[in-house]
Amino acid sequence: MKIKDVIKDPRVIRAIETKGYTEFTPIQAEIIPLIQNGSDVIGQSQTGTGKTAAFAIPLIEKIDEKLRKPQILVVTPTRELAVQVAKEFQSLVKYCDGVRSLAVYGGEPIGVQIRGIKDGAQIIVGTPGRLMDHLKRKTLRFDDLRCVVIDEADEMLRMGFRQDIEQIFASISGETQRLLFSATMPKPILQITGRFLSNAAHVKIQTDSVVTDTIHQTVVAIQRDDKKDALYRILETKNPERGIIFCNTKRMVDKITSELQRKGFSADHIHGDMKQTHRMQVLRQFNDGHLKYLVATDVAARGLDIHNVDLVVNYDLPDMEEHYVHRIGRSGRAGKEGESVSLITHGDSGKLREIERYMDRKVQRAEVPSLQSMNQAKVEQFIVQMTAVMDRGNLEDYLEIVDHIEELGYSTRDLAAALLAKNLLLQRRKERDINDPSVFQRFKQRRKPFGKKKYFKKHRR
Numbered sequence: 001m002k003i004k005d006v007i008k009d010p011r012v013i014r015a016i017e018t019k020g021y022t023e024f025t026p027i028q029a030e031i032i033p034l035i036q037n038g039s040d041v042i043g044q045s046q047t048g049t050g051k052t053a054a055f056a057i058p059l060i061e062k063i064d065e066k067l068r069k070p071q072i073l074v075v076t077p078t079r080e081l082a083v084q085v086a087k088e089f090q091s092l093v094k095y096c097d098g099v100r101s102l103a104v105y106g107g108e109p110i111g112v113q114i115r116g117i118k119d120g121a122q123i124i125v126g127t128p129g130r131l132m133d134h135l136k137r138k139t140l141r142f143d144d145l146r147c148v149v150i151d152e153a154d155e156m157l158r159m160g161f162r163q164d165i166e167q168i169f170a171s172i173s174g175e176t177q178r179l180l181f182s183a184t185m186p187k188p189i190l191q192i193t194g195r196f197l198s199n200a201a202h203v204k205i206q207t208d209s210v211v212t213d214t215i216h217q218t219v220v221a222i223q224r225d226d227k228k229d230a231l232y233r234i235l236e237t238k239n240p241e242r243g244i245i246f247c248n249t250k251r252m253v254d255k256i257t258s259e260l261q262r263k264g265f266s267a268d269h270i271h272g273d274m275k276q277t278h279r280m281q282v283l284r285q286f287n288d289g290h291l292k293y294l295v296a297t298d299v300a301a302r303g304l305d306i307h308n309v310d311l312v313v314n315y316d317l318p319d320m321e322e323h324y325v326h327r328i329g330r331s332g333r334a335g336k337e338g339e340s341v342s343l344i345t346h347g348d349s350g351k352l353r354e355i356e357r358y359m360d361r362k363v364q365r366a367e368v369p370s371l372q373s374m375n376q377a378k379v380e381q382f383i384v385q386m387t388a389v390m391d392r393g394n395l396e397d398y399l400e401i402v403d404h405i406e407e408l409g410y411s412t413r414d415l416a417a418a419l420l421a422k423n424l425l426l427q428r429r430k431e432r433d434i435n436d437p438s439v440f441q442r443f444k445q446r447r448k449p450f451g452k453k454k455y456f457k458k459h460r461r
Contacts, residue, residue: 003016011096012061015093015094015095027050031058035055040178040200040201042180042182044184044185044203044204045203051151053088056089060089060093066098068120069120071122071123071147072124073172074125074149074151075151076125076126078127082103085125086102089125102124104131104134107275110130110133110134113134129164131168135168135171142176145173147177148176149180151181153165154189169192178198183326214332215328215331216340216364217363218342222344222368224345231256233368234341238339242289243313244311244312245293245315246298246314247295248297248316249316252315253297254271260293268291283306286306287306310338310339312327314342317342
């Protein structure tokens with residue numbers, strides 16, 4: 001569906017084209033006309049489908065620019081997502097001088113947000129807790145609200161915001177258009193939609209069309225003690241421009257980040273125990289290209305403004321199938337190809353089967369990269385780096401050194417080989433390598449666990 005066939009406001013069309021889009025994604029093509037017609041909508045889709053623009057684009061056209069009061073409300077589970085959605089609105093109203101968006105969330109002085117509301121922001125994007133604070137203070141009123149959007153509803157319920165969502169719905173008039181978006185539809189969400197939405201249209205984008213067509217997924221079976229070494233080999237062999245490594249616990253995130261930094265990888269981490277300012281700083285560094293790897297818990301899988309990730313590594317396989325989809329969905333966004341690698345141990349076999357059943361697709365099995373393939377990847381990376389330097393030119397100052405080496409009786413061929421040996425083939429790893437050329441095969445050797453009688457007999461003292 002062509003954008004110009006649906007959107008009336010030339011300023012919004014110009015902003016969309018500035019972002020480089022010429023056609024709508026499947027969820028946008030289905031949802032935008034429904035919102036334009038004033039219908040309540042339930043949108044079910046995974047990360048990376050263009051969901052935010054699906055509701056932002058038609059809602060902008062509903063705003064009365066002369067009315068300097070809140071007209072659109074978007075509720076998000078996290079501060080990061082609130083900032084991201086507000087930025088998306090800002091980019092779409094770039095050429096609409098009379099429209100403003102404002103993010104309201106905890107961790108920022110509430111006085112700053114009160115001034116933003118009083119200054120006439122028509123689009124309010126906020127987290128449940130801070131929105132409830134404004135409602136109690138009566139600094140935020142919904143008298144002129146035209147639409148309310150609940151984004152990432154299942155995540156909000158998981159975080160315990162159900163009561164806040166219901167109170168927000170109850171505080172707005174019945175004539176307000178209501179939109180709810182969620183990756184999954186558990187029973188509590190269906191109860192909320194049945195109570196607060198009227199004759200809602202249900203739009204569902206299938207998982208396999210979103211994820212598996214654009215992301216090359218592999219799984220590597222490994223012994224638990226060898227996971228770190230396998231991770232290092234994967235990163236050095238794949239050598240992505242930008243990658244995310246997911247762990248299930250904050251402790252493991254901290255541990256893996258420290259190990260990567262100690263081995264010279266450009267890496268940092270985010271998780272829920274970090275201060276908001278620190279998390280935002282790390283995300284900016286990652287998006288700006290100053291960090292190559294981001295190690296994270298599932299807080300980074302959904303609702304964060306993360307761009308151009310070409311590799312996702314599941315150091316730990318998640319407990320929930322949809323979390324796996326959200327994680328790998330960080331790669332291959334906006335139609336681009338991506339890649340994911342998951343490390344599994346003996347206890348993960350059941351999880352993997354559930355994930356494959358959820359996606360209705362098998363994940364390709366792979367082996368840990370061998371030392372030979374890892375060194376070959378280093379050589380190829382070295383060649384790319386050197387050819388780039390030679391293409392840039394301006395090597396005159398260094399040619400004198402080469403001339404001097406030739407005067408000592410060495411050829412430029414000898415010099416190149418020496419540089420390659422020094423920088424690549426003779427690099428000593430700070431950690432031990434996995435010497436077994438086929439660690440994948442070791443995974444298949446099942447070890448019998450201790451029986452209770454044998455264990456207590458051995459350790460009775």
